[in-house]
Amino acid sequence: MSDTKLLSLSEIFNNKIFRIPDFQRGYSWEERQLEDFWEDIQNLSPNKIHYIGLLTVEPIKESDILNIEKWKDDLWLFKKGLSAYYVIDGQQRLTTLIILLHEILRTFSDDKGINYGQKSEWIDRFLYRSYNSIYKSFVFGYEKDNPSDEYFKTKILEQESSTADKYPETLYTANLMFAKKYFAKKLKVLNKESKESIFDKVINRLKFNYYEIDDSLDVYVTFETMNNRGKSLSHLELLKNRLIYLSTLLHEDDETKGRLRRDINETWKTIYEYLGKNKDNPLDDDTFLFNHWIMYFTYDRSQSDVYAEFLLKKKFTSKNVLCNKISIEEIKAYIDSLSKCVKQWFYIFNIQYSSYSSRIKEHIQKLERVGWGAFPPMIMAVFTKESNEDLIWDFLDACERFNFLVFAISHRASRYCSKKCV
Incomplete structure (x- = not known):
């Protein structure tokens, strides 16, 4: 592996896009994990940082996906200078953070700023980027053949898709919706200043140990070895x-x-x-x-x-x-x-x-x-x-x-x- 780095979400989502590969499980967090996560954020002092765990990623080479159908709609991001990564470990926490960020941003009108940035800037950085003001490529999400992919885009991030009805709902998609509703309920009772404080904590004060897997490691074996923390894999x-x-x-x-x-x-x-x-x-x-x-x-x-x-x-x-x-x-x-x-x-x-x-x-x-x-x-x-x-x-x-x-x-x-x- 490459050297470890202690990075915030703002530092990690710096001209990068992330995909959860097909061998990963879906979103498995339930109420207990969400309660612990929310409590950690609430208890974090504004001037302190909180270690949130390991985030292990595998770089995706443009040459390896150039002719793969499910990547064709996102190849333009490489031309814009973005790098792509598969999430090998840490996807549960990362998914939770993105859902929370979306739920915070949706409570602000388009012309309102939050944490010294326009809402559109934060959407562009963490959620999705638009091409020709029509087509969107998502900064974080699942590979296109995963049933959670369309659900995450359309039901969680509330974006339009012509193929949204082609994929069934599963235990994993039910967990995604539960997390969305959980955070929406928590945020509903908070004022603007409190939501901005949580937003700042999420993007700046929660720190991951960030690893990039090098080519010498077998990604499948690495996944089995690493993914037995948190909520254990079934x-x-x-x-x-x-x-x-x-x-x-x-x-x-x-x-x-x-x-x-x-x-x-x-x-x-x-x-x-x-x-x-x-x-x-x-x-x-x-x-x-x-x-x-x-x-x-x-x-x-x-x-x-x-x-x-x-x-x-x-x-x-x-x-x-x-x-x-x-x-x-x-x-x-x-x-x-x-x-x-x-x-x-x-x-x-x-x-x-x-x-x-x-x-x-x-x-x-x-x-x-x-x-x-x-x-x-x-x-x-x-x-x-x-x-x-x-x-x-x-x-x-x-x-x-x-x-x-x-x-x-x-x-x-x-x-x-x-x-x-x-």
Whole structure:
């Protein structure tokens, strides 16, 4: 890495643009993290600085993205002398800061100054730059194939986009909106001077340890190593990064590897769309991964989180790819199964949204009342592979009878979910 620098947001956003790459997780901060963050800002004295953590970035060479479709709309920024970077570590804090800055700026009219600068100057520096007064390139955001990209632009930064409706809402986009509303509520009760004080703290007095990764480091391995601070990455989030990394190591042509990478991204879009589809009943990502592992591979309770140990340390490893012990066909089959099964996993716990008949819905509701026992992975498999409702009904009926007799009548404790509860 390059030498560390302790820099403020104003110093970091100095003719630079930042993108969150596709192997990164989305925005995961919830109320607890936002409360701690807001309290830190409130308690910071105007003449003091506050260390906010590590910001690790990877420089993006113009030559590497010149022919990549998703970068074409932003290439003009390079001609303007700006440099581009991928955010490898620190994206949660950085995203939070940008949301807060936007919420502060939107409370000021266009002709009003703030902290000795025009509102337009701060927008140009931290949010987006305009080309020909029509097209905008965003200073900070996600790569274009990330479902959070359009949501961040249109719902969080409130800008127009012709493709805004093409991307689903996910658990991550729900977190983005929660942060936006959280800060809007906090700022609503503050006067102009208080908001200017917070603005000054955010851009000048919160300091990052700023690192730029050099070419000798593997960015995917660096991400796995560094991103276990703050709110820990889920195993599902780590698995996405691992599979994208493995796609670069496969003994295949670049077009094939690129297509697999796109398929991995599409799979995770689908996963997080369905896990967060019911905002009143969001589903846990690692619980889904655990149950899918039982269904797809095997069940072993010999140690805690054995499913993650298997997926990340035994199955999907660089050694297995380099030694030809795992093929592109195996990876493709696995992610295809994840994509299909997450939809059925959603319907198991939100059966009212399914197209199943009333008798199937009634049986699922009965199972909910009696207790799931060890059957969710099996139900997911049946829902995914079987279309005959008579057979599905017979299976659910057997599950209900078993759980009622074993757990309700005999009062035996179910061992299902001793490590991961549904």
